[in-house]
Amino acid sequence: MSESNKQGLGGLRNRIDEIDSDILRLISERAECARQVAETKTASDPDAVFYRPEREAQVLRRVMEMNQGPLDSEEMARLFREIMSACLALEQPIKVAYLGPEGTFTQQASLKHFGDSAISLPMAAIDEVFREVEAGAVNYGVVPVENSTEGVINHTLDSFMDSSLHICGEVVLRIHHHLLVSDTTLKDKVSRIYSHPQSFAQCRKWLDAHFPHAERVPVSSNAEAARMVKSEWHSAAIAGDMAAKLYGLKHLAEKIEDRPDNSTRFLIIGNQQVPMSGTDKTSLVVAMRNQPGALHDLLEPFHRHQIDLTRLETRPSRTGVWNYVFFIDFAGHVDEPRVAALLEEVRLRASELKVLGSYPQGVL
Numbered sequence: 626m627s628e629s630n631k632q633g634l635g636g637l638r639n640r641i642d643e644i645d646s647d648i649l650r651l652i653s654e655r656a657e658c659a660r661q662v663a664e665t666k667t668a669s670d671p672d673a674v675f676y677r678p679e680r681e682a683q684v685l686r687r688v689m690e691m692n693q694g695p696l697d698s699e700e701m702a703r704l705f706r707e708i709m710s711a712c713l714a715l716e717q718p719i720k721v722a723y724l725g726p727e728g729t730f731t732q733q734a735s736l737k738h739f740g741d742s743a744i745s746l747p748m749a750a751i752d753e754v755f756r757e758v759e760a761g762a763v764n765y766g767v768v769p770v771e772n773s774t775e776g777v778i779n780h781t782l783d784s785f786m787d788s789s790l791h792i793c794g795e796v797v798l799r800i801h802h803h804l805l806v807s808d809t810t811l812k813d814k815v816s817r818i819y820s821h822p823q824s825f826a827q828c829r830k831w832l833d834a835h836f837p838h839a840e841r842v843p844v845s846s847n848a849e850a851a852r853m854v855k856s857e858w859h860s861a862a863i864a865g866d867m868a869a870k871l872y873g874l875k876h877l878a879e880k881i882e883d884r885p886d887n888s889t890r891f892l893i894i895g896n897q898q899v900p901m902s903g904t905d906k907t908s909l910v911v912a913m914r915n916q917p918g919a920l921h922d923l924l925e926p927f928h929r930h931q932i933d934l935t936r937l938e939t940r941p942s943r944t945g946v947w948n949y950v951f952f953i954d955f956a957g958h959v960d961e962p963r964v965a966a967l968l969e970e971v972r973l974r975a976s977e978l979k980v981l982g983s984y985p986q987g988v989l
């Protein structure tokens with residue numbers, strides 16, 4: 626390297642040191658502000674809620690709008706996500722239960738939504754996540770609700786029917802599946818593949834083409850699949866990056882999902898009713914009497930009020946009251962007058978209506 630280049634490098638590093646000092650000072654100033662926000666909140670309400678999903682969504686959206694590169698806006702928002710996560714932990718460390726075990730996509734979703742400073746606890750089943758939040762053992766829960774390839778996760782929808790919890794947020798995760806093996810396993814020695822049934826379904830064509838003769842063994846989660854292959858030299862697992870890292874597995878093949886846009890939507894559940902963030906969604910569960918035209922009666926007001934439905938699912942009723950149960954998501958917030966007017970009308974036509982929550986549309 627020439628002398629002038631060396632000086633150039635030294636000069637740039639000096640500049641980076643100066644910038645880092647500024648960033649450090651500004652992050653500390655921001656953290657001090659957050660601490661004062663916490664004092665203000667507690668002064669006006671001893672039971673104040675510190676985590677404010679609508680404000681976090683606004684902060685992240687603003688960062689993405691203002692960003693001019695060279696880092697891309699998602700990357701920049703992820704950095705701010707971590708800064709906010711640390712600021713919130715300074716106000717109050719929050720506890721989050723997620724559908725475990727460690728290394729699942731739900732843990733990844735929880736990290737994406739709450740950042741690294743939240744304390745996250747793996748649960749063995751979706752209803753356990755609900756129970757922990759209801760019991761107050763944790764502040765929030767994270768559960769999967771639908772996958773773009775495989776459809777809805779019925780267990781989550783069913784849990785809402787008996788629960789008084791609210792939806793406080795959503796997070797969408799691009800799901801990339803990899804074929805993982807332990808260090809010593811060779812491709813032509815793989816005779817058995819472990820994974821969750823949903824993941825097998827999402828990688829069916831790839832498996833048929835590349836491993837038509839391998840035995841496919843369904844297990845309770847991708848992370849469990851990864852754990853099992855750790856000690857089996859003739860086996861592979863289909864799982865994501867978190868599980869690969871957790872169990873130190875190597876990638877035999879990457880991104881083997883059949884659809885490149887394969888993604889899963891997760892919900893954040895809690896006891897909080899979230900104010901408007903500006904770009905929100907609302908989820909309802911509605912029971913209609915079992916009669917001709919019931920679905921048309923239910924949907925007609927949405928059309929008239931020009932409210933965008935983003936999802937409609939039907940579930941069989943489990944009690945006499947809930948004949949036909951529809952889960953509906955739409956763009957808008959219950960505090961908007963047009964949404965309030967819509968809900969009034971739907972309430973008159975339905976035999977039961979429960980608002981599961983209005984919450985910011987996923988930002989990251």
Ligand SMILES: O=C(O)C(=O)C[C@]1(C(=O)O)C=C[C@@H](O)C=C1
Nearest residue numbers: 662675676677680681709712713
């Ligand atoms: O604005 C607030 O209410 C804050 O507590 C500050 C802050 C932040 O760091 O920006 C931290 C946590 C909340 O979830 C939202 C935002």
